[in-house]
Amino acid sequence: MNAFVSALGVAGFGFGLARPLFRTEDIPQAAFTGSAGTQPVVRLRNFTRRFGDNDIIKDLSLDIAPGEFVSLLGRSGSGKTTLLRTLAGIDQLHADIAGQEIRIPPTRAVVFQDARLLPWKRVWRNVALGLKGLDIRSRAETALREVGLDHRLEAWPLTLSGGEAQRTALARALVRDPQLLLMDEPFAALDALTRLRVHDLVLRLWSVHRPAVMLVTHDVDEAIALSDRILVLDQGRIVAEERIDTPRGQRLALTADLREKLLSFLGTGRIGDDADIAEVFADKPNIPFSPDEDFRA
Amino acid sequence: MSLSKSITRSLSRARWLSPLALLLLWEAGSRSGIIPARTLAAPSTVIETLWQMVVSGELPSNLLVSAGRVLLGLAIGVSSGIxxxxxxxxxxxGEVAIDPLMQIKRTIPVVALTPLFIVWFGIGEVPKIALIAFATVFPVYLNLYSGxxxxxxxxxxxxRSFGLxxxxxxxxxxxxxxxxxxLVGLRYALSISIILLVIAEQINASAGLGYLINNARDFMRTDIIVVCLLVYAVLGLLADGAVRALEAGALSWRPALVEQ
Incomplete structure (x- = not known):
C-alpha cells in the first residue's frame, strides 16, 4: 500500500508538472492520474433547491472530476449562484428531499466577483484568514508570490487596484490547497487587458495545483478559452453540455461555431429585424438568498 | 507694496483674528468700567485667578474629583452599552429582549431622572456617577448595535466559505x-458625559468643578466661574482628541486615513 502511494507520487512528478510551491501532500493523487476511472470530487444527484414556491434548481445531476475545469454559463436568475453557494457550502443543505445526493469535497475555496477582502486586515492576513498553524505567514507569502503580489504583503486592501484585489482573492483561495475551486464571475469587474492576464494566471495556477474548478461566467469566449467542459444552466436545469478537447491556445478556430451554439442556449442570438426588444432583454429577477441565514443564531 | 499686500491677504484668512478682537473688546470694556466685575470678570483677571487656583492646588484637586466622576461613570456606561x-x-x-427596553429608555430625558436618582441614591457621589453612566449607555449601545x-x-x-x-x-x-x-458612539458618550457632569455637580457637591462654580456664584466671583467654564471646555476638547487618536490607530485601514 505504501509503495503504491509513493509510486503514484513519483508518477505525479513524472508528468512534468511544475513543482508546486504549496504543500504537496494535500494535493489529491487523482489529479495526477487523469480523470478517467476516478471518484468525482463533486457529485450531485437530483439536487433540488427551492425558496418558497420557486424551484431555483430542479433535479440537477452533475459530476466534476478531480482537476477538471468546468465553466457554468447561464442567464441571471438561471440558478448559477445558487448552485455555486451549494458547492461552496455557504447555504445550509436540506437533506430531506428524496433521492437527492450531494457530495462536495472537504476543502473548497471561493473567488467572488467582488474580491471580498476584509478591509481591516492587511493583504497577507486576508490570505491567511482562517488558516491554522505556525507557518501561516510563510504560506500566505508563498501564495502571494505565486500571484505576483509579494511586494504588497503589508498593504491595506482598499489601496489595491481591482486586478490586485482579485489576485489576492485568488491567493487566498489557493493557499488552502482546495480540491474544488469555485469562481463566481471573478473577472467580470476587471478591464479587458487585466482580464486576459488573469485568465493566463488562473490557467497557470490551475495547471500547477490541479484543483477541480467551477467557473461561473456570463462570458462565452472566456468559458471556451479556459475550460475542459462547459455547462449551460437555464431555469435550474442543465440544458447544454460541451466538452472541449482542443488544447488551450488553439481554440480560436473552433470558437465561431461553438460560440453561436452556446449563445443560442442563452437566448442571446442576434436581434432580428422584427424582434421585440423588451423580450430579447427579458431576464428573470434575482431571487434574494434566504435573508434569515446570516451570522446570527 | 507687495509686502503690505501679502500681510492683508494673510490677515483676511486668519481665523484667530475675530476671537482675539472679541477678547480685546471684552478686556477694554472691563477696564473702562462698562462691564462691571460682578457681571463678568476681565480676561486678565480670569488668567490671574486661574494661575492662583493652580498654584494653591484648589483647581487640580477639584478637577481630579470631577475627572474621577466622569471616568467612573463612563466606564460603567460604556461597558454596559458595549x-x-x-x-x-x-x-x-437578545434583540427581542433588550432593544425595546433601550428604546423606552431613550425617550426619557436623563436629566429628568435626577430627582428620582436623588431619592434613590441620596446626594453623595452615587447619583452623580449613576447619571453619567445612565446617559452614556445609549449612544454606545445604539451605534454598536447598528454597526x-x-x-x-x-x-x-x-x-463562512473559508470554513470560519x-x-x-x-x-x-x-x-x-x-x-x-x-467609536462614533464613544465620541457621543464622551461629550454627553461632560454635559451630565455639569448637571450632576449641581447636586450638593462638596468638591469638584461644580462645587467651585456654586461657591463662586454665592460670592459673585465671576472670574472663578469663567475659569471653571474654561476647564469644562478643555475637558471636552481632550475627550474628543482621545477618541480621534483611538480612531487614527484602530481605523488606519480606511482610505481617508490611508491617503494622509
Missing amino acids: ILGLVSGLSRQ IRGVDVRLVDAA SRLEQIWHVVLPGALPSL
Whole structure:
C-alpha cells in the first residue's frame, strides 16, 4: 500500500508538472492520474433547491472530476449562484428531499466577483484568514508570490487596484490547497487587458495545483478559452453540455461555431429585424438568498 | 507694496483674528468700567485667578474629583452599552429582549431622572456617577448595535466559505466591521458625559468643578466661574482628541486615513 502511494507520487512528478510551491501532500493523487476511472470530487444527484414556491434548481445531476475545469454559463436568475453557494457550502443543505445526493469535497475555496477582502486586515492576513498553524505567514507569502503580489504583503486592501484585489482573492483561495475551486464571475469587474492576464494566471495556477474548478461566467469566449467542459444552466436545469478537447491556445478556430451554439442556449442570438426588444432583454429577477441565514443564531 | 499686500491677504484668512478682537473688546470694556466685575470678570483677571487656583492646588484637586466622576461613570456606561449592544446585535433573542427596553429608555430625558436618582441614591457621589453612566449607555449601545447589523453580509459569506466558525466570523469580520460605529458612539458618550457632569455637580457637591462654580456664584466671583467654564471646555476638547487618536490607530485601514 505504501509503495503504491509513493509510486503514484513519483508518477505525479513524472508528468512534468511544475513543482508546486504549496504543500504537496494535500494535493489529491487523482489529479495526477487523469480523470478517467476516478471518484468525482463533486457529485450531485437530483439536487433540488427551492425558496418558497420557486424551484431555483430542479433535479440537477452533475459530476466534476478531480482537476477538471468546468465553466457554468447561464442567464441571471438561471440558478448559477445558487448552485455555486451549494458547492461552496455557504447555504445550509436540506437533506430531506428524496433521492437527492450531494457530495462536495472537504476543502473548497471561493473567488467572488467582488474580491471580498476584509478591509481591516492587511493583504497577507486576508490570505491567511482562517488558516491554522505556525507557518501561516510563510504560506500566505508563498501564495502571494505565486500571484505576483509579494511586494504588497503589508498593504491595506482598499489601496489595491481591482486586478490586485482579485489576485489576492485568488491567493487566498489557493493557499488552502482546495480540491474544488469555485469562481463566481471573478473577472467580470476587471478591464479587458487585466482580464486576459488573469485568465493566463488562473490557467497557470490551475495547471500547477490541479484543483477541480467551477467557473461561473456570463462570458462565452472566456468559458471556451479556459475550460475542459462547459455547462449551460437555464431555469435550474442543465440544458447544454460541451466538452472541449482542443488544447488551450488553439481554440480560436473552433470558437465561431461553438460560440453561436452556446449563445443560442442563452437566448442571446442576434436581434432580428422584427424582434421585440423588451423580450430579447427579458431576464428573470434575482431571487434574494434566504435573508434569515446570516451570522446570527 | 507687495509686502503690505501679502500681510492683508494673510490677515483676511486668519481665523484667530475675530476671537482675539472679541477678547480685546471684552478686556477694554472691563477696564473702562462698562462691564462691571460682578457681571463678568476681565480676561486678565480670569488668567490671574486661574494661575492662583493652580498654584494653591484648589483647581487640580477639584478637577481630579470631577475627572474621577466622569471616568467612573463612563466606564460603567460604556461597558454596559458595549455588552448590551453585543447581545442585542449578535442574537435575535437578545434583540427581542433588550432593544425595546433601550428604546423606552431613550425617550426619557436623563436629566429628568435626577430627582428620582436623588431619592434613590441620596446626594453623595452615587447619583452623580449613576447619571453619567445612565446617559452614556445609549449612544454606545445604539451605534454598536447598528454597526453590527450593518456589517456587509457578503464578507460574512466569504468568511463562512473559508470554513470560519461562527465565533471566528464574529471575531474577524463582524466586530472589526462594527468598530467604526462603536467609536462614533464613544465620541457621543464622551461629550454627553461632560454635559451630565455639569448637571450632576449641581447636586450638593462638596468638591469638584461644580462645587467651585456654586461657591463662586454665592460670592459673585465671576472670574472663578469663567475659569471653571474654561476647564469644562478643555475637558471636552481632550475627550474628543482621545477618541480621534483611538480612531487614527484602530481605523488606519480606511482610505481617508490611508491617503494622509
